[in-house]
Amino acid sequence: MSKISFYIKNKKTHTTLYVRFSVKRGVLFRKSTQLQVDPKFFNTKTGKLKNLDNYTGGIELKATMEQLRGHISSYYNSANSDGEYLDSKWFGGVVNTFFNRVGDNKLEYLEEYAKHYVEKLPNNRNKNGTIGCTRATIVKYNTIHRKIVAYETSREKKYKVSDVGSDFRDDFLSFLIEELNFGENTAGRYIKFLKTVCLNAKRNGVRVHHQLESIQGFIKKTDKITLSFKEIEMIEKTVFEDKNLSVARDWLIIGCYLGQRVSDLLDITTDNLITKSGHRMIELTQQKTKKRVSILVHPKVEGVLKKYKGKFPPRFRESIFSNRLLFNEHIKEVARLSGLTEMIYGGLIDKSTRRKVWSNYPKYKLVSSHIMRRTFATLFYGDIPTALLISVTGHSTEKMFLQYIGKADIDYAEQLSKYWKVGNSGD
Incomplete structure (x- = not known):
């Protein structure tokens, strides 16, 4: 105590x-x-x-x-x-x-504290009791540190954590969008990361601006790219001469019925298969959240396993990074050959500028490994209790889950209406 x-x-x-x-x-x-x-x-x-x-x-x-x-x-x-x-x-x-005492504490400076924050990430205790963080989290906050350095260089000024108020937020946002040519969503996320760093500084005794709490990051709402049951069926029925495309198609189908991130999906083996109360399950610990999840094996997944004599499809490469990279490349071609050519609005990275460009593209160009988890959550939302879906996807809260699939609170009314109609069908 x-x-x-x-x-x-x-x-x-x-x-x-x-x-x-x-x-x-x-x-x-x-x-x-x-x-x-x-x-x-x-x-x-x-x-x-x-x-x-x-x-x-x-x-x-x-x-x-x-x-x-x-x-x-x-x-x-x-x-x-x-x-x-x-x-x-x-x-x-x-x-x-x-005592409002500064002394020679260099951590009162924004760039110094952002660097300190990154250095301390491996020691953080997570809400589930584990220690540390993912590589992606470290990369994310290393990036915001570099943007702070670039901003201070541009403005020829060294800022303190206590400078981060509404005026700082507006100018930093302008810097990201107008000078670094970031998209609005990317810039909005950086504002959110910046606030996280400053709130951490506050908890560690560093003086902050009185407007800090009111600063908000943002995400501009866009249509979520998912696959429909009909599109999944189109992909299933397509015959591929290239073995790699056939394997990629099978992993894609599995992913749409398991609802896992690609980092977890492509690591699944028969070792993850168990039987509980007569049901075949897949158990795994999600790499990002460290949550232990159990997923009932869908008949579509069983169909793929049967094709490979009870095993999961092979990998493209031994290297985890290369495996994911090739999978992303292959599923775009799988989608194209399966006829997913409808023009829809979405964002694609311009290779020359390395910035996302929003426009109308053939759907297959917008297909990436992330589509599987969102497809699972979207297709079964309303038919399966949301709490069960969240237990599979690993979202921390229902609010995050609804934002993930692009649903608002008003959708509760639609769900309730559906259940009431079911309940009153015999009256």
Whole structure:
């Protein structure tokens, strides 16, 4: 159990008061404060003031000590609930924040803190109790760090975390869109990542702008690209002369009925197959979320397994990265040969600019490995309880799931109407 106490190092007149924070056995932080105390009125055994009636300014000092105690507890509770890595720098920052003391703390600077945030990611404790993060998360926040560096270079100014208010947000967004030519969705996500870094700084004792909480990232709503049952059937019935395309088609079908990310899908083997209560299941731990999921094997998946004598289709390459890359290339050709040529609106990366360009394209060009998980969630939404779908896709909340498939809260009315019609069909 955590404990906050005060102590002094000598008995000189008006000596410095120190604060000690014991998080748990073996984890102890100490920091000097700006407070001065007369040793005659300080009990070294209890760490509290004494004889306040005779101590001029003692009541005010006691109140300040209690405020500091509450300040530390508040920051600790926030950091602990979010799984932040606690060390002496964190504690020093918390105490400095209480006294609005900057000193030579370089972590008050935005670029420095963004770099620090990335360095500490491998030590973070996740909500499910695990430690660390995915490579994708590290890449994501390394990217926002580089964009902050580029922004400061462009503006010829070094910013502090406390500068990140609405004016900073607007200018940083303009920089991303107008000067770096990022799409609105990409820029909106970077604003979200920037806020995450700054909120982390706040929890670690760094002073932030009073407008920080009101800053919001954003995503411009676009149509979600999915496959229909009819399109899946078209893909199933297409005959491919190229063996790689046939294998890619089979993985694509499996993916549409398992609802997993490609990083998990292509790693599935017969070792993941189990039987529970007479039902064939696939059990795996998702790489991104570290969640353990169980998925009932759909008859369509059983059909593919039967084709490969009870096994899953082969890989294209031993390298995980190469395997996913080739799979993405192959399924576009699978979709083209299967007749998915309808013109639809979507975004494609321009290879010369490396930016996404939104326009009307033949659907097969917009097909990627991500389409499988979204297809699964979309096709079965409304027919299977949402909680069961979420248990398979691994989304953290129902709100995230609905955003993922492009549904709004109003869709609940449609679902309820469907169930009521079913329930009243015999009246």
